[in-house]
Structures are given as structure tokens and as C-alpha cells.
Amino acid sequence: MTRSAPRASRDAPHVLIVGGGGTGGALAHDLTLRGVRITLVERGEFTSGTTGRHHGLLHSGARYAVSDRESAIECIEENAILRSICPGSFEENDGLFVAITDEDMDYYDDFVEGCKACGIPIEELAPQEALRMEPLLNPGLKAAVRVPDATMDAMRMPLRFFATAKHRGATLYNFMEVLDLVIDGGAVTGATVRDLVTGSEGDLHADLVVNATGPWSEKIARMAGVDVPISPSPGVMLALRGRLCNMVINRMHRSGDGDIVVPQRGLSVVGTSSWTVEDPDELDVPEDHVARMREEGSKLIPAIAQAVSRAAWSAARPLIGAKDADSGRELSRTFKTIDHVEDGVEGFVTITGGKATTLRGMAELCGDVICRKLGIDRPCSTRSVTTLPHTAFYAETERRLA
Amino acid sequence: MSAADPLPTTRRFRVYRYKRGDPGWRFDPFEVPVGPRTTVLDALRWIQLHRDRTLALRHSCFHASCGTCGMQVNGREALACVTLADPLGSTITVEPLANIPVLTDLVVDMGQVFARFPDEIGTVRMSEKPSRASPPDGIDTYERFEDCIECGLCLSACPVSATSDAYVGPAALAAAQRLLEEPRGVDPERILDWAGDPAGAWRCHVAFECTEACPSNVRPAERIMALRGALAAGRRTVATVTPG
Numbered sequence: 001m002t003r004s005a006p007r008a009s010r011d012a013p014h015v016l017i018v019g020g021g022g023t024g025g026a027l028a029h030d031l032t033l034r035g036v037r038i039t040l041v042e043r044g045e046f047t048s049g050t051t052g053r054h055h056g057l058l059h060s061g062a063r064y065a066v067s068d069r070e071s072a073i074e075c076i077e078e079n080a081i082l083r084s085i086c087p088g089s090f091e092e093n094d095g096l097f098v099a100i101t102d103e104d105m106d107y108y109d110d111f112v113e114g115c116k117a118c119g120i121p122i123e124e125l126a127p128q129e130a131l132r133m134e135p136l137l138n139p140g141l142k143a144a145v146r147v148p149d150a151t152m153d154a155m156r157m158p159l160r161f162f163a164t165a166k167h168r169g170a171t172l173y174n175f176m177e178v179l180d181l182v183i184d185g186g187a188v189t190g191a192t193v194r195d196l197v198t199g200s201e202g203d204l205h206a207d208l209v210v211n212a213t214g215p216w217s218e219k220i221a222r223m224a225g226v227d228v229p230i231s232p233s234p235g236v237m238l239a240l241r242g243r244l245c246n247m248v249i250n251r252m253h254r255s256g257d258g259d260i261v262v263p264q265r266g267l268s269v270v271g272t273s274s275w276t277v278e279d280p281d282e283l284d285v286p287e288d289h290v291a292r293m294r295e296e297g298s299k300l301i302p303a304i305a306q307a308v309s310r311a312a313w314s315a316a317r318p319l320i321g322a323k324d325a326d327s328g329r330e331l332s333r334t335f336k337t338i339d340h341v342e343d344g345v346e347g348f349v350t351i352t353g354g355k356a357t358t359l360r361g362m363a364e365l366c367g368d369v370i371c372r373k374l375g376i377d378r379p380c381s382t383r384s385v386t387t388l389p390h391t392a393f394y395a396e397t398e399r400r401l402a
Numbered sequence: 403m404s405a406a407d408p409l410p411t412t413r414r415f416r417v418y419r420y421k422r423g424d425p426g427w428r429f430d431p432f433e434v435p436v437g438p439r440t441t442v443l444d445a446l447r448w449i450q451l452h453r454d455r456t457l458a459l460r461h462s463c464f465h466a467s468c469g470t471c472g473m474q475v476n477g478r479e480a481l482a483c484v485t486l487a488d489p490l491g492s493t494i495t496v497e498p499l500a501n502i503p504v505l506t507d508l509v510v511d512m513g514q515v516f517a518r519f520p521d522e523i524g525t526v527r528m529s530e531k532p533s534r535a536s537p538p539d540g541i542d543t544y545e546r547f548e549d550c551i552e553c554g555l556c557l558s559a560c561p562v563s564a565t566s567d568a569y570v571g572p573a574a575l576a577a578a579q580r581l582l583e584e585p586r587g588v589d590p591e592r593i594l595d596w597a598g599d600p601a602g603a604w605r606c607h608v609a610f611e612c613t614e615a616c617p618s619n620v621r622p623a624e625r626i627m628a629l630r631g632a633l634a635a636g637r638r639t640v641a642t643v644t645p646g
Contacts, residue, residue, distance in 0.1 A: 045460040045470055045509075052462030052470075155468040175458045175506065196458040197506040199421040239465035264467055265549060266619065281451055285439070311484050312439075313464035394516040 016206035026363035053315035065114030095149025095248035163393035235272035258296025469553030556612035572612035572622035
């Protein structure tokens with residue numbers, strides 16, 4: 001099927017994607033399907049930045065149904081598409097939004113109405129019904145709503161997009177660090193890279209360069225002398241030993257710290273907090289945030305208070321918005337494609353924002369922008385192309401810089 | 403490293419280095435500040451950011467779920483993301499996994515690991531929709547994704563794999579046994595044929611190093627013993643296959 005599809009011809013337009021997270025992988029997949037020649041570079045292992053570190057939630061969109069309906073609608077649409085094009089990459093475990101306090105209950109009507117308005121299918125459950133399904137929930141819960149959340153593997157799901165692009169002829173380099181962008185007559189025409197496998201340096205040339213580096217996108221954009229409105233906004237997650245719930249358990253309230261528990265293999269992952277930093281490479285794991293994950297999480301599932309810790313870590317979200325935002329919570333979760341021709345630089349596009357659940361949709365919109373720029377008249381087809389399993393990613397010998 | 407931690411002490415890291423085209427490998431020494439919560443992965447990333455940007459290593463999830471940061475730490479297989487540096491002594495030696503070709507520095511060629519698995523292996527187990535009427539059976543021990551995180555630690559620790567490339571190794575055999583337990587449409591006879599091959603279950607020397615090394619409770623050695631039981635029950639003993 002995908003293996004026999006035609007590959008981009010030698011004289012097809014060539015796009016260099018900087019950044020091997022979910023966004024870069026999905027874009028490589030999208031553009032190879034439209035006949036574009038793709039080279040992608042990632043300074044570390046694929047998904048080593050933000051993508052692999054997230055809690056592994058396939059959003060139903062319910063989290064955003066009250067405060068950010070645009071994101072909520074994106075999520076529920078992409079939720080259905082991803083389940084169809086990545087079969088076997090998601091648990092069919094669903095999620096619960098659980099009201100614990102009277103204050104949570106004040107949010108209930110808005111929540112239910114928001115989900116309905118965004119097209120998110122819900123089922124309202126009495127506390128006893130929720131407890132039958134999830135016996136370790138806080139027995140004092142006041143209400144629960146079931147939503148189509150799911151658990152995913154944060155690395156292996158996105159890796160399917162890399163695998164499919166690779167089998168269609170995309171050249172994907174991990175351990176290839178961008179040292180600078182090549183600029184010629186006001187246009188970005190490539191990148192100077194260092195291959196960490198061989199130690200050699202060289203230039204990669206392309207008709208267009210895409211900056212898909214998430215919270216690092218400001219660093220890359222600066223190499224072209226342009227700015228992108230990105231706020232690296234880390235959050236702390238805490239993985240506990242033991243699968244304390246089967247469904248994804250969310251607190252029913254406006255976004256806050258420690259309000260989600262994602263069961264993942266034999267672990268329960270509690271997330272998350274939110275603040276903003278200047279440098280996404282220097283992420284602390286503040287002890288008080290870890291303690292808050294446990295404290296807030298135990299309000300949803302009391303056993304969390306005593307559960308044995310497996311790991312605590314931070315991941316930087318690439319949120320779009322003003323750099324002076326305090327916590328990052330007020331910034332939109334949606335994504336943005338920036339054609340830097342508006343900054344006077346040709347051949348350079350930044351795609352940023354978004355989240356794992358919307359990686360395909362981000363790539364579609366960015367792919368549309370890129371194809372318009374390159375004069376390619378082929379629509380996106382990723383909604384209906386089943387991706388190869390992640391194991392296919394390793395089935396071919398990798399190429400390196402000569 | 404957390405801002406709230408006590409002042410870090412300095413540890414000496416000896417890190418395996420190799421770039422393609424180098425005449426050989428070497429250890430590079432680095433002095434790294436280490437606090438009580440610093441993991442080996444934190445320390446290696448500190449080296450990358452502050453001492454040597456050309457150091458290559460694999461990581462992704464930071465919580466022992468993806469299996470990318472497997473390496474040898476002081477001679478033992480470990481996931482760097484959940485291995486604290488503090489208890490490891492004043493000198494910490496970090497090497498790539500054994501029995502898998504090294505691409506560069508601490509990076510091994512995982513393609514060589516995946517090539518060993520039976521073709522039918524998927525990673526994520528499809529799960530049933532939770533019922534409204536009753537909790538899923540065994541909720542307290544429920545595990546939905548496959549336990550195996552494909553990290554390669556068992557292969558690195560296996561003494562048979564150290565002496566023979568022909569052996570498929572513990573992870574692949576454990577995966578085959580999972581398919582016997584839960585076939586998901588796969589023909590068990592085909593799996594038994596695969597596992598009964600001279601490169602398969604009978605080559606294990608029962609050292610149990612794989613189970614010792616596994617960070618994800620897969621217990622490959624026990625699975626291999628179960629496979630042998632199934633093979634013997636089907637009269638697929640070592641005597642019925644051609645020695646390879």
C-alpha cells in the first residue's frame with residue numbers, strides 16, 4: 001500500500017524540515033504524499049524534545065471545551081482521524097472528568113454545554129457508576145462525565161509518521177544539529193549542519209526551510225533574523241508505579257495543576273504544572289511542583305498519595321502568545337504557521353504551537369501554505385492514509401552525510 | 403536538577419565516545435555537578451549542553467516508558483532516565499548497550515534489535531471499551547500497552563547473545579510468548595515454528611540475566627521457559643530441528 005506509492009521525482013521541489021518532533025514527522029508525511037522531496041534534520045533522537053515527554057493523552061478536547069473552543073474542536077476532529085490512521089496506537093480506555101468539590105460542580109453545566117457545542121460525545125455518570133468503573137477514584141466524587149480521551153504511546157504514535165515518510169523516500173536524519181541557516185539574497189536556502197554520527201559538517205540546500213522546532217523555534221528563527229511569538233512553557237509530570245486507573249482521569253474544573261492522571265503501561269502519570277522559561281534546554285523539575293502533582297492527583301485518586309515514584313520530569317510546551325504571560329495557562333493551545341515573507345525573508349516558514357493530538361492537522365495547514373508557496377497543486381491526503389507501524393521506522397538502513 | 407536540591411557534588415563521568423570513521427573508541431572524562439535527584443540522563447544532558455555538544459545519546463520520554471535511553475552504567479544495563487547518579491560512586495562509567503552495533507557514542511543501531519522480532523508483533527494491545535455496568539476485570543493489576551518497551555537491555559545483558567549473533571535473544575522470544583498467550587489473530591503454530599528454530603528458544607542457557615536487566619517487568623527468561631514448555635508439548639524439541 002504505502003510502500004508501493006510513487007516517490008518524489010528528482011526535480012520535485014525540495015523542503016528541509018528542521019525539527020524531528022511530532023510536528024516535523026507529520027509534516028514530512030504530509031508533504032511526501034504531495035510529491036515534495038523531504039529532508040528532515042533533528043539534533044537528537046526523533047521525539048527527544050517535547051513530543052516524547054508528554055503524558056500520552058489523546059485529547060477528546062473536553063479539557064478546552066469551556067475556555068478554548070477552537071482547540072476543543074480541533075482535538076475531537078483529530079482524535080477521530082488519528083484513531084483511524086494509526087490503528088493499534090491508542091488504548092480504547094476513554095476518560096472521565098470528575099467533580100470533587102462544590103466549586104467543581106459550579107463548572108459542570110458549562111462543561112457539559114461546552115462539550116456538546118464542540119461536538120464532543122459525552123456520557124453523564126452518577127458517582128456510583130463512575131466508582132464501579134474506577135474503584136480507586138475519590139469516593140467523595142460528586143459527578144463524572146465520560147469523554148473519548150485515550151492513552152497513546154508518546155513516542156511510538158508519532159514515529160509512525162516518520163516511518164511512513166521514510167518508506168516513501170523522505171530522508172530523515174537524527175543526530176544532525178543545525179548550526180546556522182544559509183541565507184542568500186534575503187532568502188533562506190538551506191542550513192549548515194553538523195552530523196553527530198560522523199562528526200562532519202556541511203550545508204544542506206533546499207527550496208524552502210521549515211522551522212518545526214517547537215519551543216526551540218525562536219532559536220532557529222533568530223538564525224534568519226526573524227522573531228516568532230513563542231513562549232516555552234514547561235510542565236512537570238510525575239510517573240508513579242502501578243496502574244491506579246484504567247481510564248484517563250481528569251479534574252472537572254478550569255485548567256489547573258495536577259488535574260489529570262493518565263494510565264500508561266504499568267504506570268500512572270500525573271500532570272501537570274505550567275510556567276514559562278527563556279531557554280527550553282534548561283528545564284528544572286521543581287520539587288514543589290512534584291509535591292503538588294502528588295497532592296492534587298490524590299484528590300482524584302487517593303492512592304496516589306502513597307504510590308511509589310518512578311520518575312519526575314519536565315517538558316516544554318511551545319505555546320503561542322505574548323512572552324510576558326505569567327503561567328502559560330492563558331495562552332491558546334492552538335497552532336500557527338508563519339510565512340516569514342511577512343518579515344521580509346523568503347523561503348522560510350515556522351510551524352509552531354499545537355499538541356500531540358493535533359499533529360496531523362497542524363501538518364495539513366502548514367503543508368497547504370508550503371504547497372502554495374512552491375506552486376504545488378495537490379491536496380492533503382493524510383486524513384485517509386493509514387500510517388505504517390512504528391517498527392517499520394527501523395526496517396531500513398539509515399543514511400548519513402558523506 | 404531542582405533549584406530546591408542541596409548543593410551538588412561533583413562526579414567524574416567516563417563516557418564512551420566513537421564517531422564513524424574514528425580508528426577506535428575512547429572514554430572522555432567529564433566533571434559533572436550531581437544532586438540527590440540527578441539522573442544519569444540529566445548528567446549526560448548537562449555534558450551535552452555545557453561541555454560537549456557533539457555527544458550523541460538517545461532519549462525521549464524521561465520516565466522509563468519509551469525505552470530509548472538504555473545503556474551500560476558502571477557495567478550494568480540501565481535506563482539512564484530512572485538511574486540516579488548519586489549512589490553510583492565517585493566515578494561513573496557510561497557505555498552503549500552490548501551485543502548491538504554502535505552507531506556513534508552511546509547510540510546503538512536499534513534496527514538490529516527490531517529485525518529480531520517476529521513480524522506479527524504490534525506494540526500496543528487493543529483494549530476493550532470499559533463497560534458502564536462493571537469495572538474491567540483485574541483493574542488493580544491492569545496493564546494495557548505491552549509491557550516491553552523495546553529498550554534492548556535484555557539483549558545487552560544476555561550472555562548467549564554476547565557469543566552468538568545467531569540467537570534472536572530474550573526480547574523477541576518474550577514477544578513470541580505473549581503472542582501465544584494472546585494470539586490476536588496470529589496463528590500460534592507459526593509462532594511455535596519461529597520460536598523452535600535453532601536461533602530460538604532452545605539456545606537460551608537459562609542465565610536469567612535478561613529478567614534481571616528488564617526495567618519493565620517483562621521477565622523474558624520466564625517467558626522463554628514457558629515457550630519451551632509449549633514447544634515440548636507440541637513435540638518441537640531441539641531434536642526435531644536441524645542444528646544451525
